[in-house]
Amino acid sequence: xxxxxxxxxxxxxxxxxxxxxxxxxxxxxxxxxxxxxxxxxxxxxxxxxxxxxxxxxxxxxxxxxxxxxxxxxxxxxxxxxxxxxxxxxxxxxxxxxxxxxxxxxxxxxxx
Amino acid sequence: xxxxxxxxxxxxxxxxxxxxxxxxxxxxxxxxxxxxxxxxxxxxxxxxxxxxxxxxxxxxxxxxxxxxxxxxxxxxxxxxxxxxxxxxxxxxxxxxxxxxxxxxxxxxxxxxxxx
Numbered sequence: 001x002x003x004x005x006x007x008x009x010x011x012x013x014x015x016x017x018x019x020x021x022x023x024x025x026x027x028x029x030x031x032x033x034x035x036x037x038x039x040x041x042x043x044x045x046x047x048x049x050x051x052x053x054x055x056x057x058x059x060x061x062x063x064x065x066x067x068x069x070x071x072x073x074x075x076x077x078x079x080x081x082x083x084x085x086x087x088x089x090x091x092x093x094x095x096x097x098x099x100x101x102x103x104x105x106x107x108x109x110x111x
Numbered sequence: 112x113x114x115x116x117x118x119x120x121x122x123x124x125x126x127x128x129x130x131x132x133x134x135x136x137x138x139x140x141x142x143x144x145x146x147x148x149x150x151x152x153x154x155x156x157x158x159x160x161x162x163x164x165x166x167x168x169x170x171x172x173x174x175x176x177x178x179x180x181x182x183x184x185x186x187x188x189x190x191x192x193x194x195x196x197x198x199x200x201x202x203x204x205x206x207x208x209x210x211x212x213x214x215x216x217x218x219x220x221x222x223x224x225x226x
Contacts, residue, residue: 004153034214043115043201043217044154089153091215097142097161097205098168099215101153 002027002094006102013080014110021075021105023090028068031093035064035075038087038104047088048075080109114138115218117202123224124192132187132221134202143185144215145177146201154201160185189223197225 003026013019032051036044048057048064056065063076089104115136124130141162146154158167160179176188199222203215
């Protein structure tokens with residue numbers, strides 16, 4: 001059974017710091033991995049999607065990597081800003097239209 | 112703008128009183144999903160529709176049902192809400208891309224309170 005774990009559960013950093021969020025999954029048989037952002041009481045916004053054949057994706061200050069064999073993904077946020085404060089969730093597509101989410105990392109960027 | 116819309120944003124119901132949550136999309140996607148998310152937890156897939164084909168997750172309680180009358184709309188029916196059903200309910204859509212899921216687009220969610 002696929003399980004997705006995100007560490008740390010919460011993180012507080014000063015503005016301007018570069019940071020890394022971690023995601024691990026137990027079964028390497030995935031189609032893709034997505035990183036989402038969720039603001040309090042809101043829905044999810046897709047940030048990056050990495051297909052299983054890819055190693056990384058970049059969008060602006062965000063870079064996500066995928067190591068399928070070790071069951072790990074990282075989301076790198078450069079030069080963090082207070083507006084980056086949110087919960088970041090990773091999710092793996094295991095096929096059959098089934099997506100398994102992690103519980104997220106709650107990020108707080110202090111001005 | 113193309114989007115996923117959920118109504119209502121907040122729903123209060125009484126214990127045991129049936130409730131229906133609504134989702135509509137303008138993306139013309141063929142796959143629609145319903146997730147349940149409890150506080151500080153991961154979203155949990157309840158079921159999905161691929162066009163008119165309904166797919167229920169094995170651990171989704173019978174209390175939860177869904178209808179998709181057309182491509183644009185999907186409804187979540189909770190027949191007899193219990194206190195444990197209080198949660199955020201998220202609707203999402205995806206088109207059929209290279210992988211089985213492709214990017215999922217989420218609505219803003221409906222927060223359900225059960226009194």
